[in-house]
Amino acid sequence: MTSTRRDFLRSAALLAGAAPLAAACSTTDPAKERSGGGTLARAKQQGYIQVGFANESPYGYTDTSGKLTGEAPELARVVFKELGIPDVKGVQLDFGGLIGGLQARRFDVIAAGMFVTPERCAQVAFADPDYIATTGFMVPKGNPKGIQRFEDAAKKNVKLGVLTGAVEGDYATKLGVKKDNIKTFADQPSAYEGLKAGRIDAIALTRISLVDTLKKHAGAPYEVTPSFIPQIGGKPQYGAGAFAFRKADSDLLSAFNGKLAELKQSGRLLGIIQPFGFGKAELPGAHTAAELCKG
Amino acid sequence: MSQILHAYPLLLRGAWITVQLTLYSAVVALVLAMAFGVIGAVGGRVARAIARVYVEFFRGSATLVLMYWLFYALPLVGFRFQPMVAGVLALSLNYGAYGAEVVRGAIRAVPTAQYEATVALNMPTYQRVRRVILPQAVALMLPPFGNLLIELLKATAVVSLISIADLTFRAQQLRAATGQTAAAFVAVLVMYFVIAQVLQLFVRYLERRTARMLGRRPQRKAMATAPIATGTGAGLQ
Numbered sequence: 171m172t173s174t175r176r177d178f179l180r181s182a183a184l185l186a187g188a189a190p191l192a193a194a195c196s197t198t199d200p201a202k203e204r205s206g207g208g209t210l211a212r213a214k215q216q217g218y219i220q221v222g223f224a225n226e227s228p229y230g231y232t233d234t235s236g237k238l239t240g241e242a243p244e245l246a247r248v249v250f251k252e253l254g255i256p257d258v259k260g261v262q263l264d265f266g267g268l269i270g271g272l273q274a275r276r277f278d279v280i281a282a283g284m285f286v287t288p289e290r291c292a293q294v295a296f297a298d299p300d301y302i303a304t305t306g307f308m309v310p311k312g313n314p315k316g317i318q319r320f321e322d323a324a325k326k327n328v329k330l331g332v333l334t335g336a337v338e339g340d341y342a343t344k345l346g347v348k349k350d351n352i353k354t355f356a357d358q359p360s361a362y363e364g365l366k367a368g369r370i371d372a373i374a375l376t377r378i379s380l381v382d383t384l385k386k387h388a389g390a391p392y393e394v395t396p397s398f399i400p401q402i403g404g405k406p407q408y409g410a411g412a413f414a415f416r417k418a419d420s421d422l423l424s425a426f427n428g429k430l431a432e433l434k435q436s437g438r439l440l441g442i443i444q445p446f447g448f449g450k451a452e453l454p455g456a457h458t459a460a461e462l463c464k465g
Numbered sequence: 466m467s468q469i470l471h472a473y474p475l476l477l478r479g480a481w482i483t484v485q486l487t488l489y490s491a492v493v494a495l496v497l498a499m500a501f502g503v504i505g506a507v508g509g510r511v512a513r514a515i516a517r518v519y520v521e522f523f524r525g526s527a528t529l530v531l532m533y534w535l536f537y538a539l540p541l542v543g544f545r546f547q548p549m550v551a552g553v554l555a556l557s558l559n560y561g562a563y564g565a566e567v568v569r570g571a572i573r574a575v576p577t578a579q580y581e582a583t584v585a586l587n588m589p590t591y592q593r594v595r596r597v598i599l600p601q602a603v604a605l606m607l608p609p610f611g612n613l614l615i616e617l618l619k620a621t622a623v624v625s626l627i628s629i630a631d632l633t634f635r636a637q638q639l640r641a642a643t644g645q646t647a648a649a650f651v652a653v654l655v656m657y658f659v660i661a662q663v664l665q666l667f668v669r670y671l672e673r674r675t676a677r678m679l680g681r682r683p684q685r686k687a688m689a690t691a692p693i694a695t696g697t698g699a700g701l702q
Contacts, residue, residue: 225641232638234472261628262638267537274540276548276628359640386644 209278209415210422213250218257220277221246224265226333226358228382228446229283229411232262241446242281242413245300248442249429264356266335269293272416279422283411285337291463295417297426299410299454299462301443304397305338306377308365308384311391317372318395320345329353331361331370338374341400341407358383365392376409378447385447410454410462466648472639479635480656486549486621486631487664490556491614497561502568507594516565523562529623531555536627552624560617564610571605572598604675611668615661632656 213219221243223230230240238260247258261277268280272294285303286296307317317323323330324346331353332339342352353370355361361373362383373380377397384394400407415423433439440453469476497519505516523531535551546554575598583593625634636653640646 225638227641231641234468234475234639234642236475236478236638262630262634263628264626267626270537271628274537275545276536276540357637357641359644359646362644363646383644 209419210253210425213255213278213422214253217255218259219246219250219255219279220259220261221279221281222261222263222268222271222277223280224268224282224357225262226265226282226379228378228448230260230281232260240281240283241301241443241448242283242411244446245433245439245442246279246281246413248433248438249426252429253425264335265333268335269414272414275416278415278419279426280414284414285409286412286459286462287337287340288463288465290414291459294414295420295423296459296463297413297415297423298430298458299412300430300439301411301448301452302454302457303376303378303409303411303452305341305374305400305409306380306397307395308362308373308375308380308392309371309395311393313393313395315371319398320347320374320400323347323351323372323374327351328372329370331355331364331373333357333361333375336375337407337409341402342374344402345400362387378452382447405465408457408462410457412459412462466645466651468643469639469645469648469652472643475635475639476632476652476656479630479632479653480660482630483618483621483632483657484660486552486556486624486629487614487618487660489553490560490617490621493553493557494560494564494613494617495610497557498564498568501561501565503572503594503599505565505569506572507590507598516569520562520565523558524566526559528555528559528620529626531559532623532627548624548627548629551627552621552629556617556620556624560613560620563613567606567609567613568602571602571609574605575601600679604672604679604681607668607672607675611665611672614664614668618661618664619657 209219221230221238223238223240223243225231226240228240230238230242233239238258243258243260250256250258258281260281261271263271263276265282268282268284269290271277272280280294283301283303284290284296286299290296307323309315309317315322315326315328317326317328320342322328323342327348329351330338330342330347332342332355334354334356339352339354343349353364355364358375358379361370361375364370365373377394380394384390384392399409413426415426430439433442434454440448440450443452501516501519504512505520508516532551532555535546535555536548539545539551579597579601580593583597588596621631622633624631625637632653636649639649643649
């Protein structure tokens, strides 16, 4: 008697658990998956587009109420609305997972202020940049180790903190910082805690991110060094952030670029990104993705 | 801290996702564990080999890597699981393998005399397992299952890396938005602990219930301290 009831309860529980799972599976067509394309039409039809972000303030992050905001998502909202896509939804991944996520169609656009680099250009299609960032270091007040450039860090055997998948690690390696002295962190708060705990001597990141982090810790004994543009082999490395698309979505890319150019010309761009600490110095000017992809 | 406390709806939403993930994964893992554990213990040679392969493969593969496979790599060859499904699948395949070993061990630990008695009574295999071996084995499985359940709860934290907004994910978001690392992590530490305690109460309840079912109810202690338990027991019958 008891066992029959138990049987019933057990199978009922299993079915209840299995039903939502079965409903949530979906298969894809591998050929279509690889060729991609059609995102613009689909997004217009469904009324929203999914953007990938890395939870990196102020580029793309969620505020304490859970709302997606930041320089890139807010700009995305304006541009996509004018393209006839009223809503922008966020998918959060680690910075290092963004390109993989884009290719696995987990979302359709990277809106994380990702720098345009030749390596990344081989994998994704960048829009024209929407800001230019300069690099800085966060160091203890007074900058006791005198770090102004990556070359200084290399010479003085300083431990540098960088973010996973971010360009600074690359710059540091190319400018002579030893691999052992480069510590990789998953996100800004972790890097900041690393600095506080003495695991690293400085964080190398865009000036904008560092100033943003410092703003959240009023009175902390740290400062951000004057910003600069790293030079590798005599070539300035412009840190230009842009949206990234799948290569197959060329219609979406060109529509986006068109709207972005309008915003730049009319001067509206600054108004959109200013609340996040971006100033006139960060405006992208006439740099294009094609030019930056050459390195 | 106040900023973090202020954002409690975000944390609660994350906790709800964590609980859902834990329960779904636990159910799927239990099915896998039972299936592979039982055939691993009493199946024929081929069935045992299949169970062995499953256990060794999934016990030995990292949940995170499995999850990355389901999330990033499978869409490129033809399957896209929703992030939640990818998470549940990776966790339950992993924990199902651990559980299968628990089940196998528990079945082996049932006294041989019990098995011999079923043979003497001429019971078919299914009846032996279903009526005699399993009911006794379940009582032995529950404590290690309780362990695994709590481990599973904590393992769900890795899903924050495949865009599922669980508790850890929300904590990371709050860290990025407020810069308050210590406060955010203290808050989720407490929340994980509370969820784990609830799960463990549930397992304890199951342990008592199974013991009663087998007529192995702890005698003096239960009688002295818990007349209520006796009452409920009577009520359930």
